[in-house]
Amino acid sequence: MAFHTYILRCSDGHYYVGHTDNLERRIAQHQAGEIPGYTQTRLPVAFLWSADFPSRAEALQVELQLKGWGRPKKEALIRGDWQAVQALAKKSFDTGLRQAQPLLRTNGEEDHSAPQLAPPPVLVLVRPQLGENIGKAARAMLNFGLTELRLVAPRDGWPNPSAGPAASGADRVLADATVYDSVADAVADCAHVFATTVRRRGVVKPVMSPEQAAVAIHGDPSRAAILFGPERSGLDSDDVAIARTIITVPINPEFASLNLAQAVMVVAYEWSKHVALAQPSRVEPDPPALQADLDGMIGQWEMMLEEAGYFFPPDRTPVTKRMMRTLLTKPNWSAQEVRTVRGMLTALAKPQKR
Numbered sequence: 001m002a003f004h005t006y007i008l009r010c011s012d013g014h015y016y017v018g019h020t021d022n023l024e025r026r027i028a029q030h031q032a033g034e035i036p037g038y039t040q041t042r043l044p045v046a047f048l049w050s051a052d053f054p055s056r057a058e059a060l061q062v063e064l065q066l067k068g069w070g071r072p073k074k075e076a077l078i079r080g081d082w083q084a085v086q087a088l089a090k091k092s093f094d095t096g097l098r099q100a101q102p103l104l105r106t107n108g109e110e111d112h113s114a115p116q117l118a119p120p121p122v123l124v125l126v127r128p129q130l131g132e133n134i135g136k137a138a139r140a141m142l143n144f145g146l147t148e149l150r151l152v153a154p155r156d157g158w159p160n161p162s163a164g165p166a167a168s169g170a171d172r173v174l175a176d177a178t179v180y181d182s183v184a185d186a187v188a189d190c191a192h193v194f195a196t197t198v199r200r201r202g203v204v205k206p207v208m209s210p211e212q213a214a215v216a217i218h219g220d221p222s223r224a225a226i227l228f229g230p231e232r233s234g235l236d237s238d239d240v241a242i243a244r245t246i247i248t249v250p251i252n253p254e255f256a257s258l259n260l261a262q263a264v265m266v267v268a269y270e271w272s273k274h275v276a277l278a279q280p281s282r283v284e285p286d287p288p289a290l291q292a293d294l295d296g297m298i299g300q301w302e303m304m305l306e307e308a309g310y311f312f313p314p315d316r317t318p319v320t321k322r323m324m325r326t327l328l329t330k331p332n333w334s335a336q337e338v339r340t341v342r343g344m345l346t347a348l349a350k351p352q353k354r
Helices: 023-032 056-067 071-079 082-089 131-143 163-167 171-175 210-218 237-242 260-272 291-307 314-329 335-349
Strands: 003-009 015-020 046-053 122-126 149-152 178-180 192-196 224-228 245-247
Touching (some): 003 056, 003 071, 015 056, 015 071, 046 056, 131 149, 131 163, 131 171, 131 260, 192 210, 192 237, 291 314, 291 335
Parallel strands (some): 122 149, 192 224, 192 245
Antiparallel strands (some): 003 015, 003 046
């Protein structure tokens, strides 16, 4: 499977950089305004450039670097003028799997005015017990664009044959997962460590919601790690002590129980709200029925019911009709629904032999 980094030009002349595993579909979504965010408010957009990479990590790496480039360097890249790119940057972008840091060099000097973008956080499962839960956590990660999974002393060893089926296609997350003996080793290259836990366990640290933590992670270009504890007991006090911040999911105090994959999904979803992921295509509802059409349908009901002798006794007829109208005006009938029901009534009034 190939992954693509691409550049679009928006109607206001600004450039948009993104990455995807389905270039044709993603460009079509941008052009149709189906992806909320930057391009949706700057239509039409034009596709200018793309490059292919063997892994999502590499495509994301290049996306982050290109977002840090100035306009002249992007335009040189779009033209394919590598001499100009090198003259502006004094180096080309590195597509290796090192930590994602934008290239912010212009004419050999660092451009400190350009914002640095934070790499995606590392998710660390501490002493996970069941392979199925590791697979489900990987699935939740990939749903929301996270790919780097680290495991600390998994109980049943690694790799675990039960993880693959539960991942439901998130195999590359499992294939790239790395195993560590301790939490300290797993987060040694991270500047910010968050611990997910229901309670503080006697450790006094800043406490954030998943939404607040996502904002903090996106707001700092340093790498962050998020710790998730074992299924049965969660993180212990020593694990939490390593973290600098606690993430607590607001939850029903009478049933404060999230399984591992659910906790991963909540945190990953909040992180994903700040990046451009594909959204389900918008489906426009049928237009609502005109009041005259709705009245006509109700009148048809009344006429058929009168012919069938339904309204009895006569003194109850107004109340019965009012109740029927209330019933039929409760739903938000569409024009198509009204036509369908009236067709049914006509068929009942004039049955035909088929």
